[in-house]
Amino acid sequence: MLEAQVEPYKQLRDNMARRDRGLREKVTTLEAAASFVQDGMKVGLGGSTMSRTPMALIWEVIRQRRKNLSVSRCIISTDGDLLFGSGAADHIVTSWFAQGILWGLSKVLRHGVEADGKHFEEWSHLAMGMRYRAGGMGVPFLPTRVMLGSDIAAIRPEAKQIDCPFTGEKLLLVPALNPDVALIHVQRCDAYGNAQIDGLQFMDIDLALAANRVILTTERIVSNDQIRRAPDQTKIPFFCVDAVVEVPYGSAPHECYGHYEPMLGHMEDYVAQVNADPVNGMRAYLEKYVYGPKSWVDFLALVGLEEVLDASRNGRSIYND
C-alpha cells in the first residue's frame, strides 16, 4: 500500500528536463555513485535472482547507512536479505524472494515480514515487467491478462481490473513503476554510459528507461570507439545514465554472464549462517563482509581467491564449445 502512487506525467517530464543528458564523462567512485541513493527513495535493481545483481552498489548503499528504502527487482534473493537485514530497506517490491532453489526459503525475509514489520509487496513476474515497461514508456499503466482470479490481485488494490473498452474482456491494469534511482551492473560501458549487456538482459532496459536516475557499475570501462564497433550490443543509451563506476566482480558473490558464475561456497556458508539465525547471523555477516572491509577489493579478498577463480573459470566456460 506504500507503493504504486503513479508519478504524474508532468512531474515525470519535469524530472527528465532537469537531468543533464548531455554527452559527458560520468566516471566516478563507488562511494559517490551510491550517494545518489538517499533515505526513503524508490530504488530499482537490475539483473535477476543471482545474476548481474548490482551487489557492489547495494553493499556501498548499506555501508552509507541508508534507511527506509523501497526496493524493487523482478526477482530478489541475497540482495533482498542484505537490504532487509541491514535495515536499509523496509519495503521490497518483487515477484519472488528466496535464497534460491538450492537453499529454499529466506529466513531473513521470514523474520522481516513475520516479526519485524517489513513489507514484501508481491506482483507476478510479468506484472513487474509491465510496471517497469509502463514507466519506461511514459504511460501510467499497462494492461495484462495475468493475476486475474488470484489472491495476488486481491491483496494488490494498486492493480485495477477493467472491462476492455474494445472487447469487453476482463483485463488487469498494472501501474507504472518509475524508481527514483536504478542500480544496474553490466559487462562493459564507455565513460558516457553507453552500456553493453551480454547474455540475459532481464528487465534492465525497461528499468533504465523508467528510472529518474541510473547508476551503472561495469566489469570494465571501454572506449566509445569500441562501443561503436558493435552498436547492436548497446542496450542502454548514455543519456539514461547518470554515473559510471568500474567495479570488476561488481556482482560477487552472484554471477555476471560470461565473466563469473555464483560463488557457491560463499553462498552456502552465507545461507547456513543467516538461515540458522536471521538476526545475529545476519549481523555477523554484515560486520565481517559489508561494514568491515576497507574496499570492494578487500571484500573480494575475504570471499577468497580460490572461490573467485573457480567462479571465473565457470563463467568464461559459457563461451567454450
Add this chain to the structure above:
Amino acid sequence: MTDAPSYTANEILAVLSARQLKDGQVVFAGIGTPLLAATLAQRLHCPSLTILFEGGVVGAFVEPGKLPPSTNDQRCAKRSNMVLGSADVLLLMQRGYVDVGFMGGAQIDQFGNLNSSFIGDPQAPKVRLPGTGGGNDIASLTNIIVAIKHQKRRFVEKVDFITSPGFVRGGKSRTESGLLRGGVFRVITELGVFGFGEESGRMKVLALNPGVTREEVQDNTGFTLEFDERLETTAPPTTHELETLRLIDPDRLFTA
C-alpha cells in the same frame, strides 16, 4: 524377468512429468523438477521440444551435469536459440505461442489452485513463502502441468492463498475471472497422475503409480478424490529413462 530398477520420489516425478510432453511442443519450464523433466523429455522422446525459461531463454538445451541453480543463470542460455528480456519471454505465453507450462508449487487444492505465497492469514502470515515468480503468469496463460510432492499438508481442500490459479472455485469460475485460455490439466506426484473434471474443475485420479493403492493416495490427500472410471496403473520408470535422468543430474541436485 529382470528386477525393476529402484528410484527416488523425485526421480519418478521427473520421469512421469517428462512422459506428459509431446515432441514439437513449446514448453515454458520453471526451476527444479520442471526444468529437469523438460530436459529429460528432450533427450528421450521429444528431440524437437522447445524449452523456454523466464530468464529470457528461447530454445534451451541444458548440458548434462551443468544444471543451472535458477532459470535466470547463464547456464540456461548456453546453446539456446535466442535470449530475450524476461518480460518478453513471458509475453510469448500471453500471445499464445506456448503449448505447455510446467511448474512446481508448495500447496495445491482440489481445483488445482497453487499457493506459493503464504501459510496462514496473508495479513499476519505464519510463514511467508517466496511468492509467485513467473508461476502466476504460467498458470494464467497456458495449459500447465504441475509436479509436486504428495503430502497431506500440500494437498488441501482449499489453499490458504491462490498464488497461481487453477480452476479457481470450480465450474466456470476460471473463465469468469477473465482467464480465457489455459488451466491446469495434469498434476504429477510420486503417487499418481491426476487430471480435472471437465465440468467440475475438480481433481481426479487418472493413474496410480506402480505399487500405489487407492487408499494410499486418498490417505495422503486433504480432500476426497474422485477416481477416473478408466483408472490406470502407470508403467514404472525404465532403466533407460532413469539412466538418462541420472546423466542429466549426476550430482542429484534436483533428484535426491
